[in-house]
Amino acid sequence: xxxxAFRRLNQFQTQAVALNLRQALNKRNPEEFYDQDLWPGVxxxxxxxxxxxxxxMFRVYLSNVAMELGRRSxxxxxxxxxxxxxxxxxxxxx
Amino acid sequence: xxxxxxxxxxxxSDDITEESVIQTEEANNNDLIQSVRQQAKQCFKIxxxxxxxxAYFANVHPLLPILHxxxxxRLYKLYALKALPTEWPQITDxxxxxxxxxxxxxxxxxLGALSLVETRTTExxxxxxxxxxxxxxxxxxxxxxxxxxxxxxxxxxxLLMGIFAIQTADMKGNSRFYFCLQCLQKLSAD
Numbered sequence: 001x002x003x004x005a006f007r008r009l010n011q012f013q014t015q016a017v018a019l020n021l022r023q024a025l026n027k028r029n030p031e032e033f034y035d036q037d038l039w040p041g042v043x044x045x046x047x048x049x050x051x052x053x054x055x056x057m058f059r060v061y062l063s064n065v066a067m068e069l070g071r072r073s074x075x076x077x078x079x080x081x082x083x084x085x086x087x088x089x090x091x092x093x094x
Numbered sequence: 095x096x097x098x099x100x101x102x103x104x105x106x107s108d109d110i111t112e113e114s115v116i117q118t119e120e121a122n123n124n125d126l127i128q129s130v131r132q133q134a135k136q137c138f139k140i141x142x143x144x145x146x147x148x149a150y151f152a153n154v155h156p157l158l159p160i161l162h163x164x165x166x167x168r169l170y171k172l173y174a175l176k177a178l179p180t181e182w183p184q185i186t187d188x189x190x191x192x193x194x195x196x197x198x199x200x201x202x203x204x205l206g207a208l209s210l211v212e213t214r215t216t217e218x219x220x221x222x223x224x225x226x227x228x229x230x231x232x233x234x235x236x237x238x239x240x241x242x243x244x245x246x247x248x249x250x251x252x253l254l255m256g257i258f259a260i261q262t263a264d265m266k267g268n269s270r271f272y273f274c275l276q277c278l279q280k281l282s283a284d
Binding site: 002004005006008009011012014015018019020022033034035037038039040041042046047049050051053054057058061064065068 | 147158159160161162164165168169172174191194195240244245246247248249250251253255257259263
């Protein structure tokens with residue numbers, strides 16, 4: 001069941017990355033994901049605040065789910081070794 | 095020679111076992127899908143939808159202050175009718191404006207329905223009082239979000255769906271509940 005939750009949160013993250021959410025929030029410019037027809041009479045500030053809260057809640061729940069699944073929520077702390085240097089120099093065989 | 099005979103016999107029995115396992119899995123999946131279909135309950139009245147929306151803001155919103163209530167109510171007033179079972183199947187997917195709005199509304203209603211507890215009966219029941227309705231709204235979300243564009247509304251719907259799944263996972267010892275959600279993915283593919 002937590003795997004199902006992880007799947008949904010992963011889809012959230014995918015969309016957040018595609019929307020460049022963090023950068024938009026830092027710039028306080030949520031115009032890219034604001035649709036006046038869907039949110040009539042709602043200011044950009046409110047939409048921006050909802051997006052910000054969604055992001056913070058996502059982080060909380062992702063860490064909860066990761067803990068339940070026994071994984072680290074941060075990709076950079078997954079202890080995955082960095083790629084090894086490859087000797088790609090071309091040598092001619094005589 | 096004897097060894098090879100035994101091996102070939104083992105291979106044949108493995109094949110039979112694999113086939114029977116596949117058949118059993120298919121049968122179980124069918125049963126599970128049937129059980130979800132039995133559990134899911136459609137809501138044909140807007141009054142019932144309003145009740146779940148109120149339940150969300152009364153029981154869930156204080157713990158999950160994601161949505162701005164006034165802002166959401168404006169969206170809800172415009173698109174709530176499209177979340178009814180007679181209307182939402184006409185929406186192709188979550189890429190349209192209707193699809194985006196209805197998927198967000200359905201995710202809110204799923205959590206709202208899940209938060210409602212039956213207080214009138216004293217006997218212990220396995221599932222929450224409005225579990226069937228919650229399941230139906232969750233499956234609406236899954237079906238609509240099978241294809242979607244990257245938008246704020248669908249993003250928030252995914253978050254609420256994730257929280258719905260976490261909430262159901264917390265209810266331990268309820269195997270039917272667990273299986274129902276596991277096979278919702280398969281239902282959405284139908």
